[in-house]
Amino acid sequence: MADISLTTRPDTHVPAARGEQIVPAPCWDLIELLFFAYRDFVGDPDEVLAKLGFGRAHHRVLHFVNRNPGMKVADLLDVLKITKQSLGRVLKQLIDDGYVVQREGDHDRRQRLLYVTPAGESLAMQLAGLQTARISRVLGELGSAERETVRRFLAGMIDAEDRERVLRMIARADRARPRRRDGAP
Amino acid sequence: MADISLTTRPDTHVPAARGEQIVPAPCWDLIELLFFAYRDFVGDPDEVLAKLGFGRAHHRVLHFVNRNPGMKVADLLDVLKITKQSLGRVLKQLIDDGYVVQREGDHDRRQRLLYVTPAGESLAMQLAGLQTARISRVLGELGSAERETVRRFLAGMIDAEDRERVLRMIARADRARPRRRDGAP
DNA sequence: CCATTATGTCAGCAGTATTGACATATTTCG
DNA sequence: CGAAATATGTCAATACTGCTGACATAATGG
Structure with missing residues (x-):
């Protein structure tokens, strides 16, 4: 780690001395607010999911499949930026439990296009509703x-x-x- | 990043039929923006931490100890909302690696007050700098x-x-x- | 002295991620 | 046609971070 002399220069633009590294003052407030806001933002769905034996990973998969019906497995991997092994586990559970179904691609039968079932859509909407309620409470102001x-x-x-x-x-x-x-x- | 045309869809208030449940339209855009924004927000520090054999949990501990020098272990547990067993693991690594030190409480010698070392402060500042850079880039606009x-x-x-x-x-x-x-x- | 508090630790388990290797079916191209 | 590339699935091992339960130590406080 660099042994730089951390000279915090608030918004006032003071010219830097020679060799002195200018480091903008960290946005502590926004950094911490983002941490707490995101934690509570995902906290509501977590409780519902836990009762179904699901976790946050299942939520993400269900969410994006619900939003983009017919998306390929590869698309999902791209969006979530996880490996197919990681996706495979949660996707299999969602399929076994009847929340997601796969269909062969029309033009390319290698593809497995993903769709939510009615139960899957219902669950996805419930979870989105919780998060929307939290957001709307703030945006309303x-x-x-x-x-x-x-x-x-x-x-x-x-x-x-x-x-x-x-x-x-x-x-x-x-x-x-x-x-x-x-x-x- | 100027040409963002985010579809602002005002909540369409459709009158409810009898017995039909009114559910406000989900804020899909904000839900998904929060997901992607937070992922990239923590992504920069993750890369630095990985090279040191640390993870996101270490970041959180280091961050709050740096921000609140002399905080008790119990305070940290309160803020992070994790168990002492979970904290113990990452805290021990940070101490063993010389990023955090413990000192007995002055008035209550059961307490272990937490402080960052110079190396710990340097690392914490580096990580905060990455996140601040991302935030400032946006706030600058x-x-x-x-x-x-x-x-x-x-x-x-x-x-x-x-x-x-x-x-x-x-x-x-x-x-x-x-x-x-x-x-x- | 004794109950409580603050902290640490051991053992085990769960969820989510990783890498590497290999298998299967299908499409595409020479 | 046959080979290479693609899309997906799966097995095995590992890492990180969270959890519960149980127990230990030390210090405080009535």
């Missing part, structure tokens, strides 16, 4: 311009290489399943 | 009012019971170490 600020902030936090792909995926999924008002159990 | 919006959003996402405690901890740590801000997990 903010204006629409501020919601856009939050969206821009989160989008900007994504790695530049992935950002466009992620935003395209979100937009495409929105078009594909524009409105669902499912009654979650 | 936003105004200071928008930064406050982001802060309010994240704070609002925290469980109501914990929110005040977290915000107090952040404020207190800021006062205690005004010119040092470390990166949280």
